[in-house]
Amino acid sequence: MPFIPHTEEDVREMLESLGLKEKEELFSHIPEKIRLKSPLSLPNPLSEMEIEREIERIASMNKGVMDYISFIGAGSYNHWIPSTVESLLNRGEIFSPYTPYQPEASQGTLTILFEFQTMMCELFNMEVSNASVYDGASALAEACLMALRITKKNEVILSSAIHPEYRRVVRTYLESAGFKVSEVQFKESGETDIEALEKKISDDTAAFAIQNPNFLGIIENIEKIKNLRERVNAMLISCVTEPISLGILKPPGSYKTDIAVGEGKSLGIPLNFGGPYLGIFTSKMEYIRNMPGRIVGETIDIEGKRGFVLTLSTREQHIRRAKATSNICTNHNMCAIAATIYLASVGKEGFKRISEINLKKAHFLAKELSKNGVKLRFSSPFYNEFAVKFKNPQKALEIGIEKGFLIGLPLGRFYPSLEDSILINVTEIHSLEVLSDLAKLLGEIKDV
Amino acid sequence: MSEKLIFELGKSGRKGVSIPEDELKELKVEEILDKRLLREEDPSLPEISEIEVIRHYTRLSQLNFCVDTHFYPLGSCTMKYNPRIAEKLASLKGFSTLHPYEPEELVQGALKIMFELGKFLCEIGGFDAITLQPSAGAHGELTGLLLIRAYHEHKGKKRTKVIIPDSAHGTNPASCTLAGYRAVEIKSGKDGCIDIDRLRGELDEETAAVMITNPNTLGLFEEKIAEIAELTHSVGALLYGDGANLNALMGISRPGDMGFDVLHFNLHKTFAAPHGGGGPGSGPVAVKKELEPFLPVPVIVERDGKYHLDYDRPLSIGKVKTFYGNFSVMIKAYIYIRMMGAEGLKRVSENAVLSARYVINKLKEVYDLPYDKPPMHEGVLSGKKFKEYGVKTLDIAKRLLDYGFHPPTIYFPLIVEEAIMIEPTETETKETLDAFIEAMLKIAKEAKENPQLLKEAPHTTPVRRLDEVKAAKEPILRWKKDKGES
Numbered sequence: 001m002p003f004i005p006h007t008e009e010d011v012r013e014m015l016e017s018l019g020l021k022e023k024e025e026l027f028s029h030i031p032e033k034i035r036l037k038s039p040l041s042l043p044n045p046l047s048e049m050e051i052e053r054e055i056e057r058i059a060s061m062n063k064g065v066m067d068y069i070s071f072i073g074a075g076s077y078n079h080w081i082p083s084t085v086e087s088l089l090n091r092g093e094i095f096s097p098y099t100p101y102q103p104e105a106s107q108g109t110l111t112i113l114f115e116f117q118t119m120m121c122e123l124f125n126m127e128v129s130n131a132s133v134y135d136g137a138s139a140l141a142e143a144c145l146m147a148l149r150i151t152k153k154n155e156v157i158l159s160s161a162i163h164p165e166y167r168r169v170v171r172t173y174l175e176s177a178g179f180k181v182s183e184v185q186f187k188e189s190g191e192t193d194i195e196a197l198e199k200k201i202s203d204d205t206a207a208f209a210i211q212n213p214n215f216l217g218i219i220e221n222i223e224k225i226k227n228l229r230e231r232v233n234a235m236l237i238s239c240v241t242e243p244i245s246l247g248i249l250k251p252p253g254s255y256k257t258d259i260a261v262g263e264g265k266s267l268g269i270p271l272n273f274g275g276p277y278l279g280i281f282t283s284k285m286e287y288i289r290n291m292p293g294r295i296v297g298e299t300i301d302i303e304g305k306r307g308f309v310l311t312l313s314t315r316e317q318h319i320r321r322a323k324a325t326s327n328i329c330t331n332h333n334m335c336a337i338a339a340t341i342y343l344a345s346v347g348k349e350g351f352k353r354i355s356e357i358n359l360k361k362a363h364f365l366a367k368e369l370s371k372n373g374v375k376l377r378f379s380s381p382f383y384n385e386f387a388v389k390f391k392n393p394q395k396a397l398e399i400g401i402e403k404g405f406l407i408g409l410p411l412g413r414f415y416p417s418l419e420d421s422i423l424i425n426v427t428e429i430h431s432l433e434v435l436s437d438l439a440k441l442l443g444e445i446k447d448v
Numbered sequence: 449m450s451e452k453l454i455f456e457l458g459k460s461g462r463k464g465v466s467i468p469e470d471e472l473k474e475l476k477v478e479e480i481l482d483k484r485l486l487r488e489e490d491p492s493l494p495e496i497s498e499i500e501v502i503r504h505y506t507r508l509s510q511l512n513f514c515v516d517t518h519f520y521p522l523g524s525c526t527m528k529y530n531p532r533i534a535e536k537l538a539s540l541k542g543f544s545t546l547h548p549y550e551p552e553e554l555v556q557g558a559l560k561i562m563f564e565l566g567k568f569l570c571e572i573g574g575f576d577a578i579t580l581q582p583s584a585g586a587h588g589e590l591t592g593l594l595l596i597r598a599y600h601e602h603k604g605k606k607r608t609k610v611i612i613p614d615s616a617h618g619t620n621p622a623s624c625t626l627a628g629y630r631a632v633e634i635k636s637g638k639d640g641c642i643d644i645d646r647l648r649g650e651l652d653e654e655t656a657a658v659m660i661t662n663p664n665t666l667g668l669f670e671e672k673i674a675e676i677a678e679l680t681h682s683v684g685a686l687l688y689g690d691g692a693n694l695n696a697l698m699g700i701s702r703p704g705d706m707g708f709d710v711l712h713f714n715l716h717k718t719f720a721a722p723h724g725g726g727g728p729g730s731g732p733v734a735v736k737k738e739l740e741p742f743l744p745v746p747v748i749v750e751r752d753g754k755y756h757l758d759y760d761r762p763l764s765i766g767k768v769k770t771f772y773g774n775f776s777v778m779i780k781a782y783i784y785i786r787m788m789g790a791e792g793l794k795r796v797s798e799n800a801v802l803s804a805r806y807v808i809n810k811l812k813e814v815y816d817l818p819y820d821k822p823p824m825h826e827g828v829l830s831g832k833k834f835k836e837y838g839v840k841t842l843d844i845a846k847r848l849l850d851y852g853f854h855p856p857t858i859y860f861p862l863i864v865e866e867a868i869m870i871e872p873t874e875t876e877t878k879e880t881l882d883a884f885i886e887a888m889l890k891i892a893k894e895a896k897e898n899p900q901l902l903k904e905a906p907h908t909t910p911v912r913r914l915d916e917v918k919a920a921k922e923p924i925l926r927w928k929k930d931k932g933e934s
Contacts, residue, residue, distance in 0.1 A: 001788075001791075001792050001795045002531070002787060002788070002792070003528070003529055003531060003720070003788075003796075003874075003875050004795055004796065004799050004874050004875065005875065005876070005877045005878075006799050006802075006803075006874075006877075006878065010877075010878040011799075011802065013878070014802055014803070014806040014878065015802070017806060017809065017810070018805055018806065018809055023798045023802065026798065026801045026802060026805065026822075027700055027701075027801070029669060029671060029821075029822065030669055030671070030700065030701050031671060031673075031674065033674065034673065034674055034701050034702075034705050034706045035700065035701050036699060036700060036701055036702055036705070039699065039790040039791065039794070040571055040572060040698075040699050040790035040793065040794075041571055041790070042568055042571060042572075042785065042789055042790045042793070043786060043789065044789055045786070045787055045788055045789030045791070045792050046786055046787055046789075047787075048533050048787070051533060051537070051783055051786055051787050052533065052537065054786070055537040055540070055779075055783060056537070056540065056542075058542075058557040058560060058561060059537075059540040059541075059542025059543055059557055060542055060557070061542075061556045061557030061560065062542045062543065062546055062554065062555050062556070062557040062558055063550075063554040063555075064541070064542065064544075064545035064546040064547065064550070064554075064555075065545045065546075065547060066541055066545045068554075070547060070550075072547045072549050072550065074549055075770060076547060076548055076549070076771070078547065080468065082464075082465040083465075084465060084498060084501050084502060086539075087502070088502065088505045088506070088509070090535070091506070091509045092514055092515070092516030092517070092530075093509035093510060093512045093514050093516065093517065094505075094509050094512070094514075094724075094725065095514075095530070095535070095722040095723075095724050095725070096514040096515040096516045096530055096722050096723070097512045097513060097514035097515070097520070097723065097725045098520065098522050098525050098527060098723045098725070098726065099723070099725065099726035099727075100725065100726065101522070101857075102513070102845065102846075102849065102854065102855055103911075103914050103916075104846065104849055104906050104909040104910070104911055104912070104913065104914060105512065105513035105518075105849050105854055105906075105909060106511075106512055106513065106725070107451075107508070107511040107512070107909075107910050107911055108508040108509045108510065108511040108512035109512055109725040109726070111451065111453065111508050111511070112505070112508055114453070114925075114926070114927065115453060115454050115455070115927070117925055117926050118453075118455065118926040118927045119491075119493065121926045122491035122492050122493065123491050125487075125491075128925050128926065129925075129926070131726075132727075134583035134584065134587060134727075134728075134769060135583070135769055135770055136770065137767070137769060137770045138583070138587075138768070138769060145626075163770070165767055165770045165771070166770065168766050168767045169766070169767050169768060169769065169770065171766055172594065172744075172765055172766035172767055172768055173590075173626070173768075176594050176597055176627055176628045176765075177626065177627070177628040178628055219481070219485055222484075222485065223484060246487070246491065247487075247490075247491075248477060248481075248486055248487060249485060249486065249487060250484075250485060250486065250487050250488075251487055251491075254487070254488075263770075270539075270544040270545070270776075271544065271545055271546055271547050271548070272543065272544055272546070272775050272776045273543065273546040273547075273548055273555065273558045273771070273772065273775040274548030274770065274771025274772050274773070274775055275548075275583075275728070275769070275770075275771055275772070275773055275774040275775050275776070276583070276727075276728030276774040276775075276776060276777060277770070288923065288925075294726065295925060296925070297919040297920070297923050297924055297925050298919065298924040298925075299914050299915045299916065299918045299919035299924075300914070300915055300918065301911040301912040301913055301914050301915070302904070302912045302913050302915070303912050305450060305911055305912070306450065306911075307911035307914045308914075309914050309916050309919045311916065311919040311920050311923060311925075312920055312923060313920075314920075316618075317586070317618040317619050317621075317622035318617075318618035318619075318860070319618070320618075320622075321618050321621040321622060321631070322621035322622060322624060322625045322630075322631040323625070324618070324622040324625070326622065326626070327586045327587075327589065327590055327619050327622035327623040327625075327626050328584075328586055328587075329584065329585065329586045329618075329619050330583075330584035330585060330586065330716070330723070330726060330727040330728075330729045331584075331726055331727045331728075332583070332724075332727045332728045333724050333725045333726035333727045333728075334724035334725065334727065334728060335727075335728060337725070340454075341501065341505055343493050343494070344454050344464070344493070344494045344496060344501050344504075344505075345464050345465045345498065345501050346464060346465065346467060346493075347458075347462075347463060347464040347493055347494055347495050347496060348490060348491070348492070348493040348494065348495050349463065349467075349495070350463070350464060350465070350467040351491070351493055352490055353467055353468075353470060354467065354468070356470065356477055357468060357470050357471075357472070359477060359480060359481070360470070360472040360475050360477070360480070361472065363475070363480050364472055364475070381480075381481055381482065381485065397551075401551070406547070406550060409549050428468050431471075432471055432472075
């Protein structure tokens with residue numbers, strides 16, 4: 001049997017030392033009526049050679065962004081990953097430890113997480129970061145819960161230009177605990193309607209949340225948002241699903257954000273059909289005791305040497321149990337390590353350049369599209385994603401596939417009012433040539 | 449030599465990996481976007497060469513104890529070997545380059561794996577339906593409790609509390625709170641198992657669920673589980689199973705047959721996917737038929753030989769995560785199950801139990817076994833008898849590091865004083881188990897003869913014992929340039 005090293009002799013010796021003869025006796029205290037009478041019904045076991053063949057066969061049933069030229073983003077952006085990331089993540093010393101409960105035997109993991117926290121603070125311009133949560137959506141839900149704890153109020157307001165799945169996760173998390181979740185619409189230009197938001201904010205409002213750039217690709221009017229935060233007694237939660245944008249765009253900390261969360265998928269993590277990704281969670285220092293999840297801190301050992309430990313754990317479930325700031329235990333450590341290695345590898349200048357290329361190529365495509373008579377859905381500034389109008393989006397997508405393109409995400413899936421639009425994402429991986437090809441194709445099929 | 453932080457390496461102007469060229473140099477960022485939208489100061493990221501990156505993180509990785517380098521008998525964590533073939537195949541391009549919003553017909557292979565994995569898990573656990581969406585065990589607990597909540601509310605009953613034993617994992621009560629329930633802890637019986645009378649005393653019409661782990665966190669099988677299920681159901685409550693300890697039961701006894709209504713799995717424990725130093729895990733939640741309508745969307749269904757993502761489920765609790773869950777972790781569990789088969793999984797549990805019982809039996813005379821019943825896949829000893837020499841369980845754990853073993857889980861479950869919770873798993877050789885037993889016995893001797901040796905341990909690790917109080921009192925949670933090296 002693979003992965004079980006015990007020989008017959010080992011088993012016999014171990015049983016003998018327990019005064020037993022047969023392995024079945026190990027389970028003799030399990031009542032007869034709940035013992036399984038027949039073997040589990042599972043496929044026959046496969047050897048390593050056979051499973052390799054089988055899994056390769058199943059993998060070949062899939063067609064991904066290597067087979068098509070893809071412009072689907074919508075919260076999962078396809079970026080280039082330096083080979084350093086995969087190479088280091090393949091080390092058993094990185095993927096095979098547990099959560100670093102014994103710091104003296106876990107300085108590798110802890111040091112990298114300390115670097116991760118520092119990098120997230122830098123990117124988001126926030127004072128403190130935790131060591132990751134599951135994904136962007138759960139980060140946003142946890143941020144809402146944290147704001148509700150701090151303010152002791154009972155409502156959060158979400159911009160409807162936040163990723164629709166994130167909003168759904170927030171509702172799942174909050175509504176069962178009895179909190180109210182309301183939404184404010186976006187304007188015709190694609191920005192969140194800040195005036196309407198201001199009217200909605202009441203004494204019950206713990207926080208309002210925006211995504212920047214928002215789900216429609218639009219860069220929000222952060223000056224207005226900052227001003228609003230200064231005027232109202234509700235916290236501002238900012239969510240970034242495309243952290244590559246932070247190479248050039250104003251970071252959440254610069255517009256008075258109290259809690260900034262994000263999806264770190266873009267930072268060295270493969271598409272993987274939607275997961276595992278990386279929940280980023282940062283805030284102002286004053287809220288640290290209310291933060292969910294693991295936090296790594298610096299300290300010294302008995303000889304005065306620098307070292308790192310999990311800290312402030314009196315917030316957490318294993319100490320505080322029912323009164324913990326969250327139930328989270330296992331987080332997304334490997335993804336946080338991937339992001340750290342990614343950012344270290346591309347470096348200060350590389351990160352900025354990649355961020356610029358994303359912006360420029362997206363605007364290059366937009367220009368090419370307008371040359372071909374294709375109209376953008378929204379007028380506000382955008383980063384690397386934008387919505388385009390079609391007479392029949394479904395038909396356009398089908399033709400796209402025939403021609404080898406995954407054109408984008410049909411927005412009607414989430415917004416009935418945007419049934420005429422497809423969301424298109426451009427990143428550094430797209431060559432100018434394929435962008436021109438796409439513009440030409442869309443010009444031909446926009447009115448189909 | 450101590451390893452520096454990445455920010456203390458490199459120098460201004462140094463470049464790392466080769467970055468794609470900007471083919472649109474003539475186009476200026478400031479011409480595209482209003483200056484007010486642009487960041488004024490670049491994030492202070494490392495400026496470092498590729499070899500420095502590789503060397504830094506390789507060296508850091510070498511400071512870790514891990515399954516690949518050390519015996520890691522961390523109780524409740526099932527630190528078994530992570531098969532290399534699963535790592536290799538999960539990263540095939542046919543999986544890693546799939547976008548979650550691709551049309552269904554392009555991702556039939558991925559959906560097949562998820563659909564079949566769900567079927568396998570239902571068979572192993574004895575359940576009818578499943579969601580693979582939760583990211584980890586605690587996330588599964590929240591999901592399971594929200595399903596229970598939706599079930600009761602659909603029946604028109606708003607129940608308020610969940611009963612859990614005082615030996616439960618800390619995530620259990622924390623998940624109850626998050627799901628809007630009050631966690632009511634009941635004291636375990638003298639035998640370390642659920643006290644049926646106390647349970648009966650707490651069960652009422654307000655009880656939404658009883659949440660238990662079987663085998664429990666002492667590694668003991670709850671022999672009265674069928675009676676517990678019956679009592680729970682008699683007041684209309686549901687029985688929730690924390691599946692952290694499933695490694696003891698595969699092919700032996702199924703939670704569904706014991707009377708559990710909901711169970712979460714930990715694919716990163718039982719099904720050999722790596723722990724990743726703290727995730728990502730995967731915590732699927734399986735349910736009995738009555739709870740199926742409430743599962744998160746989408747549910748993967750098969751129709752006419754094709755797999756589909758079914759979002760049309762009006763009673764669903766919604767979503768607990770974007771997209772479909774931690775897909776690459778699911779692939780690893782799928783591979784593991786297909787390699788082991790029914791007979792293999794049964795062998796896993798038999799040998800996991802045999803190994804744990806062997807180790808505990810060899811140590812119980814020298815350390816205390818407060819609940820002296822035959823344990824399943826893990827057992828909980830106590831280090832309390834060494835207190836008279838001024839030695840705590842923490843000191844024993846730290847000394848184990850000097851012997852080249854990762855310590856067991858300590859100070860959990862809370863109901864055991866100075867607890868030492870050992871889970872060897874089935875993938876360790878008898879020689880390794882014997883060496884660990886020998887080290888534990890030696891340490892017990894040292895505790896009496898030279899307690900200082902333990903109190904100052906570890907002596908051989910990259911850093912010595914760390915000051916955790918200082919870390920919490922004067923939190924330094926990020927590196928800062930002006931602070932220099934401490």
